[in-house]
Amino acid sequence: MPEHPWFVIEAEDVEEFEYTDDERAFAAALRERTAGWAEPHVGGELLRPDAWDSLVACLNFGDPQAPRHLVDIGVHFYGDRVRGDRLHNQLFALTDRPSNWALEATGTVEELADRSARWFRAVLDKPVVLYVWLNDDRYAYAARFAFADDDRTISQLYRRDLAPAGQAEELIAAGHVHGRGWIQTAGLPVPTLYQHVRGDLGRAVLPSGVRAVAERGPLAGVWYE
Secondary structure (H helix, E strand, C coil), rough: CCCCCCCCCCCHHHHCCCHHHHHHHHHHHHHHHEEEEECCCEEEEEEECCCCCCCEEEEEEECCCCCCCEEEEEEECCCCEEEEEECCCCCEEEEECCCCCCEECCHHHHHHHHHHHHHHHHHHHCEEEEEEEEEEECCEEEEEEECCCCCCEEEEEEECCCCCCHHHHHCCCCCCCCCCCCCCCHHHCCCCCCEEECCHHHHHCCCCEEEECCCCCCCCCEEEC
């Protein structure tokens, strides 16, 4: 049976934080329910920041073909309830706008561990794909990792210097830009190609005309959400 160190209360954390009996029981039950999962490129941890009134159980996964972190997902445990969703990748806070697959449940510690494990399993099974846009069928000017069942962006990049002439200005004028000039690939035409990254591809809803590839070329640039 596969083994992994998910959801372990580390010795150094015991010295720094005071864990309640319910938190210890929740961590143990969650660890037991996920112990047999075989998930390459997935890591897990428990967090107990002083600033929060919750224990955080977090899973993260990366790009299997590059040393690139993709996303953190997790649950906040409050003793008699849990909330789960995508997490901020540094603060581990829940997203401001819940996704359509967010978790919110109440119950006993055992019931919440069971609900959380089933939620983690459902999110890990979500299909993740990489979309790539080519200019002149040669230059990768944009890319996007996404959950392909609900088309939710995980991370993306856009290279103005490689994009078709005038396209960036058109996207900005149409409002496909966030924050400090981060162009959103949602405003682009159909991707040139896609690659299955992880999860159940049978659940994916893919754009018509995009072609599948097993290998990819280099994707240089700044990634952002």
